[in-house]
Amino acid sequence: MKQCLVVDDSRVIRKVARRILEGMGFECDEAGDGAAALTACRHQMPDAVLLDWSMPVMNGLDFLKALRKEPGGEKPVVVFCTTENDMAHITEALRHGADEYVMKPFDEDILESKFADAGLAPAAA
Amino acid sequence: MRVDRAELLAFTGALTRRRAGFDIPRGSGAVELRLGTLARREGLDSVWTMLSSIRRQPDSKLAAEAVEALAPRDTWFFRDRAPFQHFADAILPEALMQAGPTRAVRIWSAGCGAGQEAYSLAMLAEERRARGVRVDAAIVATDLSRAAVRRGAQGVYDQFEVQRGLPIRRLVEHFDKEGEDWRVNSALRRMVDFRLVNFLRDFSALGEFDVIFLRHVLTHMSPQIHDRVLGRVMDHLRPDGWLVLGPWETPGNLAADLDPAPGVDGVFRKRPEARADRRVEPRAA
Ligand SMILES: C[S@@+](CC[C@H](N)C(=O)[O-])C[C@H]1O[C@@H](n2cnc3c(N)ncnc32)[C@H](O)[C@@H]1O
Numbered sequence: 480m481k482q483c484l485v486v487d488d489s490r491v492i493r494k495v496a497r498r499i500l501e502g503m504g505f506e507c508d509e510a511g512d513g514a515a516a517l518t519a520c521r522h523q524m525p526d527a528v529l530l531d532w533s534m535p536v537m538n539g540l541d542f543l544k545a546l547r548k549e550p551g552g553e554k555p556v557v558v559f560c561t562t563e564n565d566m567a568h569i570t571e572a573l574r575h576g577a578d579e580y581v582m583k584p585f586d587e588d589i590l591e592s593k594f595a596d597a598g599l600a601p602a603a604a
Numbered sequence: 605m606r607v608d609r610a611e612l613l614a615f616t617g618a619l620t621r622r623r624a625g626f627d628i629p630r631g632s633g634a635v636e637l638r639l640g641t642l643a644r645r646e647g648l649d650s651v652w653t654m655l656s657s658i659r660r661q662p663d664s665k666l667a668a669e670a671v672e673a674l675a676p677r678d679t680w681f682f683r684d685r686a687p688f689q690h691f692a693d694a695i696l697p698e699a700l701m702q703a704g705p706t707r708a709v710r711i712w713s714a715g716c717g718a719g720q721e722a723y724s725l726a727m728l729a730e731e732r733r734a735r736g737v738r739v740d741a742a743i744v745a746t747d748l749s750r751a752a753v754r755r756g757a758q759g760v761y762d763q764f765e766v767q768r769g770l771p772i773r774r775l776v777e778h779f780d781k782e783g784e785d786w787r788v789n790s791a792l793r794r795m796v797d798f799r800l801v802n803f804l805r806d807f808s809a810l811g812e813f814d815v816i817f818l819r820h821v822l823t824h825m826s827p828q829i830h831d832r833v834l835g836r837v838m839d840h841l842r843p844d845g846w847l848v849l850g851p852w853e854t855p856g857n858l859a860a861d862l863d864p865a866p867g868v869d870g871v872f873r874k875r876p877e878a879r880a881d882r883r884v885e886p887r888a889a
Pocket of ligand 1: 623624625626675676677678679680683714715716717718721746747748749752801802803804818819820821850
């Protein structure tokens with residue numbers, strides 16, 4: 480089973496995302512900020528990371544930069560999931576190695592479509 | 605006023621079938637949902653009052669608008685993926701070769717909805733061009749619905765729409781942000797020509813195409829109308845041209861004129877010897 484780490488400082492969002500991702504066949508772990516996510520990745524590198532941008536302690540972009548420098552850190556598919564929805568944020572995320580980008584609010588269709596675009600799940604019918 | 609909903613539903617189904625060929629969604633709830641906005645705009649207290657009035661004047665502008673509002677319209681970018689991948693990898697390169705240096709490859713997005721299908725094809729053409737290949741392609745996108753054609757020509761999509769089927773890199777590459785919405789860039793908009801076309805009316809002015817995408821349209825039509833519409837659309841496909849249908853959509857009676865493309869569902873090649881006279885209906889004038 481593929482592993483997905485859900486990183487968001489909102490418990491509600493983590494719960495919603497987790498339910499959808501589990502429905503797509505992922506096994507999920509959660510982290511409330513970038514630093515906790517990095518610790519989780521050092522412990523076990525997931526196949527995918529769903530990543531909020533603005534979080535306390537360490538934000539999503541800083542987490543991504545750090546992750547990509549870790550041993551094996553180039554492997555996880557990273558999908559941003561954030562309210563930042565302007566071109567500048569999106570291109571910056573892509574430049575630092577994000578694979579896909581979800582603009583909140585999201586729903587099941589969007590997550591499925593984006594994970595498929597990132598090469599992670601079969602396309603929804 | 606007491607109105608018989610079942611009777612009005614039957615009338616409405618007959619109206620859309622006769623005017624546009626498609627069957628209305630099952631159940632009064634779905635019909636109320638699709639027509640609610642129109643009824644409110646007309647200042648009528650319910651969809652049923654509006655349908656009664658349309659029944660009295662079936663040739664009114666309101667009747668035409670109701671038909672448009674009832675049309676199935678759900679659509680998204682790169683819908684079902686595989687046909688678009690096949691277009692990029694196989695159809696477009698071969699069509700370009702077939703067309704040669706003197707004419708454009710003509711592509712028809714038939715029943716285009718708000719334009720996502722046409723712009724998906726335009727993005728693929730543009731991406732091929734960006735790799736340094738000469739790509740002379742023109743896309744014609746048509747729909748029955750005025751609102752759909754207007755939206756397509758504007759090329760503005762909201763945040764939900766640009767996240768259905770559209771990879772983020774393509775959003776960055778081909779769209780500009782406008783307020784909270786996203787607009788297809790002008791290079792793509794120039795490539796696509798949006799026009800109002802009802803498959804049951806005359807559209808002979810559209811000319812001939814190398815590739816026709818007719819997806820998620822026939823599935824809403826009864827078998828008899830299905831064959832008639834497909835036949836009329838196919839009259840605009842060049843010999844050796846490609847027809848791309850949606851999942852579970854089949855060529856029906858026209859199967860003899862089409863060869864299924866190997867390895868991908870819903871893609872067909874028109875046989876050079878395809879003849880219009882084999883069909884149920886005479887060639888459209
Ligand atoms: C479900 S959408 C499909 C859009 C797109 N082709 C796709 O695959 O996603 C069907 C479209 O067909 C249009 N349509 C239905 N009947 C039509 C007719 N008789 N003539 C022209 N367009 C029609 C509808 O207005 C609607 O936009």
